[in-house]
Amino acid sequence: MDLAELQVFVTVADERSFSRAAVRLHRTQPAISQSVKRLEGELGERLFDRSAKDGRLTDAGRVLYDYAQRLMRLAEEAEGAVRELRDLRRGLVLIGANEAAIHVLLPLVERFRASHPTIQVDVRRVPSRQIGVEVLQRSLDFGVLSFPPKERGLGTIGIGHDQLVMLAPPRHPLASRKQVSMAEFAKETVIAHNEASPARERVLRLFERKHEALNIQMALPSLDAIKRAVEMGMGVALLPRRCALAEIATGRLVALNVAQVRLPRELRLVYREGVPLSHAAASFLDVARTYKDEGNNYAQAGTA
Numbered sequence: 106m107d108l109a110e111l112q113v114f115v116t117v118a119d120e121r122s123f124s125r126a127a128v129r130l131h132r133t134q135p136a137i138s139q140s141v142k143r144l145e146g147e148l149g150e151r152l153f154d155r156s157a158k159d160g161r162l163t164d165a166g167r168v169l170y171d172y173a174q175r176l177m178r179l180a181e182e183a184e185g186a187v188r189e190l191r192d193l194r195r196g197l198v199l200i201g202a203n204e205a206a207i208h209v210l211l212p213l214v215e216r217f218r219a220s221h222p223t224i225q226v227d228v229r230r231v232p233s234r235q236i237g238v239e240v241l242q243r244s245l246d247f248g249v250l251s252f253p254p255k256e257r258g259l260g261t262i263g264i265g266h267d268q269l270v271m272l273a274p275p276r277h278p279l280a281s282r283k284q285v286s287m288a289e290f291a292k293e294t295v296i297a298h299n300e301a302s303p304a305r306e307r308v309l310r311l312f313e314r315k316h317e318a319l320n321i322q323m324a325l326p327s328l329d330a331i332k333r334a335v336e337m338g339m340g341v342a343l344l345p346r347r348c349a350l351a352e353i354a355t356g357r358l359v360a361l362n363v364a365q366v367r368l369p370r371e372l373r374l375v376y377r378e379g380v381p382l383s384h385a386a387a388s389f390l391d392v393a394r395t396y397k398d399e400g401n402n403y404a405q406a407g408t409a
Contacts, residue, residue: 106147108180111173113140114152118170121160196224196385201231201239202249203302204328208347209265209372210249217392224385233303240375246386248375252303258380261373262393267345268369269308270360272335272352277359284362291317294340296331299324304370308343311366332358345370 117126117137127134145152150165162170186195198217202210207228214226231239236248237256248254253261271290279285291312297305312319323340325331331342332349336357343363352358374393376382382390 106144108176110140110144111176113137114144114166115170115173115177117141117153117160118162118166123160191384194223196383198224198226198247198383198385198389199245200226200228200247200249201236201245202228203233203300204230204298205267205304205345205348206233206249206251206372208345208350209267210374213264213374213393213396216396217389220392221385221388224388226389232300236375240377243377246376246382247389250373250375251370253373254375258378259375260378261375262390263371264374264393264396265347265372266369267347267372269304269343269363269366270346271341271363272332272344272349272358272360273341274336274338275356275359276338277341279361280359282361284364286364287312287315287317287366290341290343290363290366291319293320294323295319295321296323296325296334296340296342297321298328298331299326308366315365 113126113130113132116130117123120126120129123137123141124134127137130137141152148165148169151163152166152169154161154163200210200214210228214228218224218226229245231245231248233250233252236245236250237254237259239245240248241256241258249264250261251267271285271293273280279289309319323334325334328344328348331344332352334340335342336352343366346353346360349358349360353360374390376386376390
């Protein structure tokens with residue numbers, strides 16, 4: 106059934122007159138009559154009692170009228186929903202990031218939400234190796250990586266910097282130092298994340314080249330668990346500094362540079378190039394392009 110013809114039918118039923126319906130719809134009466142006849146022909150039923158002078162509906166007409174009103178309301182709701190997407194009053198932005206990258210991503214999300222509070226932002230935990238593929242496959246609108254993606258068709262925008270530091274409890278013998286050597290770090294009991302990552306592999310290769318073996322004695326499933334274990338004195342950890350800003354600021358942890366292992370990290374927002382984005386995602390990309398990482402200086406404060 107054609108929605109336009111259903112609208113004509115509903116208008117005739119509401120006005121109880123073909124002529125008044127024609128005036129209301131700015132059409133001729135013959136056009137209105139033909140539209141109703143086509144609808145009756147399609148259904149094989151009379152919709153109006155032609156013997157009555159008040160445009161009375163038949164039984165079939167009354168049944169169709171109820172359904173037609175529902176369809177008209179749904180059509181209006183659908184049109185309104187699409188208009189809200191266009192006007193950025195609704196929508197969804199899907200972002201993939203590993204646990205460490207979220208700390209750099211959050212200020213950008215905060216900036217976006219300040220100007221688009223009704224758009225939902227869903228940040229999903231995705232291993233770094235999968236992010237490029239998932240963005241290309243449109244499972245994600247964006248991803249966050251600390252290295253250039255190898256997949257073709259992806260663009261990147263820098264959104265922040267970070268660096269690896271040794272986290273230790275304030276009572277640790279080395280806590281008063283600003284920097285330790287690789288050899289000193291290698292002698293410590295290290296608590297690591299149990300999820301492999303490119304950053305972890307780079308660190309392991311760096312220590313191998315210096316003929317220093319890391320003493321990894323414990324692996325935990327989250328950054329919060331690792332930081333808590335370090336606070337409890339169970340070992341030290343090598344993590345991005347921004348993951349522990351709150352703990353460092355309150356004195357629960359101290360951050361020390363490890364000579365030759367600072368490995369500065371540029372975090373990049375990854376997106377599909379040359380492919381139309383949803384209104385919400387396109388707006389997020391616009392914000393990212395003009396975003397300045399205001400937390401960067403704070404993140405690196407005291408690391409010299």
